[in-house]
Each structure stands twice: as structure tokens, then as C-alpha cells.
Amino acid sequence: MKINKSACVMVLYILFLMLPIYWLINMSFKTNQDILNSFSLWPHNFTFDNYIVIFTDPSWYKGYLNSITYVLMNTLISLAVALPAAYAFSRYSFMGDKHLFFWLLSNRMAPPAVFALPFFQLYSSVGLFDTHIAVALAHTLFNVPLAVWILEGFMRGVPKEIDETAYIDGYGFFGFFRKIFMPLIASGIGVAAFFCFMFSWVELLLSRTLTSVDAKSIAATMTRTASASGLDWGLLAAAGVLTIIPGALVIYFVRNHIAKGFALGRV
Amino acid sequence: MKKTLNQKAWFMVLPVLLLVAFSAIIPLMTVVNYSVQDTFGNNEFFWVGLEWFEEILHSERMHDALSRQAMFTAIILLIEIPLGIFVALHMPKNKGFWSSLCLVLVALPLLIPWNVVGTIWQVFGRVDIGLLGHSLASLGIDYNYTQNSTAAWFTIIIMDVWHWTSLVVLLCYAGLQSIPDAYYQAAKIDQASRWNVFRHIQLPKIKGVLLIAILLRFMDSFMIYTEPFVLTGGGPGNATTFLSIDLVKMAIGQFDLGPAAAFSLMYFLGILLVSYVFYTLMVNSEGQGS
Numbered sequence: 001m002k003i004n005k006s007a008c009v010m011v012l013y014i015l016f017l018m019l020p021i022y023w024l025i026n027m028s029f030k031t032n033q034d035i036l037n038s039f040s041l042w043p044h045n046f047t048f049d050n051y052i053v054i055f056t057d058p059s060w061y062k063g064y065l066n067s068i069t070y071v072l073m074n075t076l077i078s079l080a081v082a083l084p085a086a087y088a089f090s091r092y093s094f095m096g097d098k099h100l101f102f103w104l105l106s107n108r109m110a111p112p113a114v115f116a117l118p119f120f121q122l123y124s125s126v127g128l129f130d131t132h133i134a135v136a137l138a139h140t141l142f143n144v145p146l147a148v149w150i151l152e153g154f155m156r157g158v159p160k161e162i163d164e165t166a167y168i169d170g171y172g173f174f175g176f177f178r179k180i181f182m183p184l185i186a187s188g189i190g191v192a193a194f195f196c197f198m199f200s201w202v203e204l205l206l207s208r209t210l211t212s213v214d215a216k217s218i219a220a221t222m223t224r225t226a227s228a229s230g231l232d233w234g235l236l237a238a239a240g241v242l243t244i245i246p247g248a249l250v251i252y253f254v255r256n257h258i259a260k261g262f263a264l265g266r267v
Numbered sequence: 268m269k270k271t272l273n274q275k276a277w278f279m280v281l282p283v284l285l286l287v288a289f290s291a292i293i294p295l296m297t298v299v300n301y302s303v304q305d306t307f308g309n310n311e312f313f314w315v316g317l318e319w320f321e322e323i324l325h326s327e328r329m330h331d332a333l334s335r336q337a338m339f340t341a342i343i344l345l346i347e348i349p350l351g352i353f354v355a356l357h358m359p360k361n362k363g364f365w366s367s368l369c370l371v372l373v374a375l376p377l378l379i380p381w382n383v384v385g386t387i388w389q390v391f392g393r394v395d396i397g398l399l400g401h402s403l404a405s406l407g408i409d410y411n412y413t414q415n416s417t418a419a420w421f422t423i424i425i426m427d428v429w430h431w432t433s434l435v436v437l438l439c440y441a442g443l444q445s446i447p448d449a450y451y452q453a454a455k456i457d458q459a460s461r462w463n464v465f466r467h468i469q470l471p472k473i474k475g476v477l478l479i480a481i482l483l484r485f486m487d488s489f490m491i492y493t494e495p496f497v498l499t500g501g502g503p504g505n506a507t508t509f510l511s512i513d514l515v516k517m518a519i520g521q522f523d524l525g526p527a528a529a530f531s532l533m534y535f536l537g538i539l540l541v542s543y544v545f546y547t548l549m550v551n552s553e554g555q556g557s
Binding site for chain 2 (some may be wrong): 005006009010013014016017018019020021023024027035036039041077080081082084085087088089091092093094095097100102104105106107108109110111112113114115116117118119121122137138140141144145148198201202203204205209218219222223233236237240243244246247248250251252255256
């Protein structure tokens with residue numbers, strides 16, 4: 001009886017989560033006429049036209065490529081700078097460490113709306129406007145603190161004796177870090193990468209403000225198309241469905257680490 | 268763990284420091300700069316002191332946006348936190364196919380770009396083509412989120428619940444996983460009621476992650492921009508114009524740099540203050556745990 005009740009709750013909750021997504025998928029396989037004229041729970045005239053448009057029109061598929069490019073750049077940059085910093089925070093105490101840690105975290109709390117205009121001016125003045133690296137750097141504002149926070153949590157779980165033994169065995173710092181320490185916190189790095197990917201992928205305001213043509217993200221393409229051509233619902237739905245796929249893939253790969261990462265990494 | 272004192276650790280923090288200085292301090296200084304100056308164009312600026320801050324503090328528009336924002340955050344916290352705990356208690360406990368499937372499906376809304384979340388609900392709520400709008404309309408309820416402000420609020424709140432409850436679920440689920448079976452067995456021997464098990468075993472164990480959940484939901488809902496921007500654009504009228512939407516309207520739409528900058532600083536400091544209180548609470552409760 002108890003198991004049944006749990007199952008009921010889960011089924012209801014997941015149904016609630018999936019219905020809107022199903023509706024989007026449903027619409028993406030309909031023609032615009034079908035969407036507007038006949039209300040139906042599944043597509044009667046099944047069509048791939050919307051997807052074909054997206055995969056053949058450069059202004060659409062380039063949006064995806066641009067987004068993926070800056071998301072990957074951002075993940076790499078964030079991890080590269082966060083690893084040594086997280087190690088320092090987890091192992092050593094130094095002047096001002098606690099204040100520094102909270103200051104870093106405070107950047108995660110900064111509303112992107114506050115930074116939109118200053119970023120626009122900063123990156124325009126150094127000639128980086130409308131490049132992938134500008135968006136990647138802008139997103140480090142909230143991803144680096146997050147990565148440091150997660151990695152520090154994982155690193156604290158590794159006993160310090162391991163470091164000391166490695167030094168006695170004659171490893172230098174870099175050798176130790178690469179060959180012994182990184183494999184030990186591999187799942188932590190995975191979880192940190194997951195969250196960097198996630199927050200960079202879902203962000204719209206900064207990526208829209210910092211790009212115009214060459215590096216335009218898919219999110220920006222979607223909002224602009226929606227307002228420009230008005231009501232091409234089928235196309236919009238298909239574009240939306242395609243943006244869900246990378247996220248779904250990433251979740252699938254890290255599914256066994258998510259729960260642990262949330263608890264340990266204290267995201 | 269006891270940490271060694273080592274000032275050279277600063278060198279390891281240096282890359283982060285430089286990067287964040289570039290992407291946080293320089294822009295923030297621009298904001299500070301604008302907040303105390305006025306301009307007649309042509310890049311000529313002059314000092315106005317704290318005038319903008321006073322203007323913003325007394326402006327009706329800001330008060331309205333702030334009270335809408337506070338109400339929104341309060342409502343979604345009141346719904347999402349209890350609902351999240353409730354669902355987490357019913358997640359399948361043993362590792363296996365079903366629990367993996369549940370995790371993936373539950374986490375899915377978190378990975379959808381925020382503007383697509385807006386689009387999904389924009390479509391879903393429309394009376395002519397959306398399932399939700401159509402069903403409500405055929406039940407005879409007057410529902411139109413672009414014209415009726417109650418309907419707009421309802422849609423935005425249900426959208427946020429849909430989008431973010433999963434975060435609370437995942438955090439609480441992770442906390443619940445760390446409770447050893449022996450605790451439950453002991454409770455069974457004592458014949459503790461379901462409520463007592465929750466109150467005295469589960470709640471204290473998930474207190475830490477719950478605080479993180481509340482902190483994250485507070486911060487993120489207070490900064491919400493993209494979803495209402497796509498869904499209602501702040502309308503009808505100003506009914507769903509939250510702080511971030513108003514700020515972007517002011518800074519990029521009307522280019523009122525001075526007031527916008529003063530507003531930004533107070534907005535940021537406000538969030539920071541509340542977050543600092545939470546952070547201190549969190550660190551303290553962590554200290555008690557270990």
C-alpha cells in the first residue's frame with residue numbers, strides 16, 4: 001500500500017513535468033495550419049518540415065553551433081581556474097581566505113540584469129563584442145564561483161594524508177595533482193562541469209546582450225525570430241525541442257552523480 | 268580537517284581572482300560610476316552625488332516592482348519548498364532502473380534554456396492552441412494570460428513551480444540518501460509515527476541541504492528575468508514587471524543610466540545582505556553537524 005502511494009505521487013509529479021514538454025513536441029510535428037485550425041492531442045498530419053527548416057537554414061543551425069561553442073569554452077575556462085583555487089581553499093588557510101570565499105560566492109548572487117549594460121560596454125571597448133569568448137568570459141561570473149564551491153566540497157573529502165604520502169614518494173606538485181589527485185575527485189570534476197554546462201546553456205540575458213550576428217546564441221535566435229516573424233509556432237516548437245536534447249543527454253550521463261553532487265558539492 | 272597556514276596558497280587563487288576581477292569588479296565599478304553622475308550626452312558627465320539613490324528610493328515605480336517581486340518570491344517559496352520535500356520523500360530509494368529514470372525525468376526541466384521554458388508555457392497556456400489554456404477555457408474559466416493579470420500571475424507561478432521544484436526535490440533526495448537504515452529500524456522498534464520519523468529523523472538530516480535550497484530559490488527567483496520576459500513581457504500593463512525586467516527596461520530600453528545604476532547597486536546589495544544571513548546560518552549548521 002505504501003509503495004503504491006509513493007508511485008502515485010511520482011507518477012503525478014512526473015506527469016505534471018512532462019505534459020508541457022509533450023505539448024511542445026506535439027506541436028513541433030504539426031504544420032502551422034494544423035496548429036491554428038485543429039486542436040488535437042497528437043499530430044494528425046505528421047510532418048518533419050519544421051526540423052528540416054532548422055537543419056538547412058544557416059541562421060538557425062548556426063545558433064546551435066554558437067551556443068555549444070561558448071558553453072564548452074566557458075566550461076573549460078571555469079574548470080581550469082577553479083581547480084587550483086579550490087585546492088587552495090580546501091587545504092590551506094591564508095590571509096583573508098574566508099572573506100575571499102564569500103566574495104566569490106557573492107558573484108553567484110549578482111543579478112545578470114545588473115551586469116548586462118556594463119558588460120556590453122566593457123566587451124565593446126576591448127573589441128570582443130559579438131565573439132564567443134566574450135559570452136564565455138561573461139558566464140564565468142557565476143560559473144567560476146560555483147565550480148570553486150563544488151570542487152572544494154569534493155576535495156575536502158580527500159584525506160590530506162594522500163597528499164603527504166605522494167610528496168614523500170617523490171611526486172612534484174603538478175605530477176601529484178595530475179596523476180593522483182585529479183582521478184580521486186573525477187566525479188567532482190564531472191559534477192562541476194555539469195553545472196557549468198547547465199548554467200551557461202540556459203542563460204539568455206547576457207548571451208543576447210553580448211552578441212549580434214556572428215556569435216548569436218540559439219536562445220537569442222529564438223526570441224528574435226519569435227518577435228520578428230510573429231507566429232511561426234511549429235518552427236519555434238521544433239527549435240525548443242532541439243534545445244532540450246543536449247541537456248537531456250548530459251543528465252543521462254551524470255545521472256548517478258547528480259544526487260551525490262548536489263549533497264557533497266552543496267550547489 | 269585542520270588546514271595548514273600557507274600564504275603561498277594565494278598564488279593558486281590568483282587566476283580566479285584575476286578572472287573574476289575582470290568580469291565582476293570592472294563592470295561593477297562602471298555601475299558605481301554611473302550611479303553618481305549625470306550626462307547631457309556627448310560623453311560629458313558631471314557629479315550629482317547621491318541624487319539618483321534618493322530618486323529611486325522614493326520612486327513609486329520601484330516600490331511597486333519591489334512589492335511584486337517580494338510577493339512572487341514568497342509565493343513560490345511557500346509552494347516549492349513543501350512540495351519539493353513531499354516529492355523527495357516519495358522518490359524510489361533503491362538504486363535501479365526506476366530510480367535512475369525518475370532522476371533523469373525530474374531533472375529535465377532544470378536543463379531547459381530559460382527562454383524555452385518561457386516559450387513552452389506561452390504555448391501551453393494559450394487558449395487557442397495550448398492544452399492548459401484550452402482545457403481551462405472549455406471548463407468555462409475566463410483565462411487569458413496576456414490580458415488578465417490574475418491569469419498572468421497564475422501562469423508565471425505555475426511555470427516557476429514546474430521549472431524549479433525539481434531542484435528542491437533533488438537536494439532533499441540527496442540529503443535523505445545519507446540517512447543510514449539503522450535510524451529507520453530504531454524508529455520502527457520505538458513504533459514512531461510517520462510524522463515523528465519525519466520530524467525527528469529526516470528533517471534534521473536534510474536541514475543543511477534545505478537551507479541551500481531556500482537560499483538558491485530565494486536568489487534565483489529574486490533575479491528572475493527571462494521566463495516572465497518571454498511569457499508576458501512584464502504585462503499586462505505592469506502586472507508582472509519584476510525587478511530585473513524593470514531594470515533592463517530602464518537601462519537598455521530607456522538608457523537612463525544614472526537611475527538604473529543606482530537601482531542596480533541597491534538591488535545587488537539587498538540580495539547580498541539576505542544571502543549573507545543565509546550563508547552564515549548554513550555554515551553554522553554545518554559546523555554543528557560535524
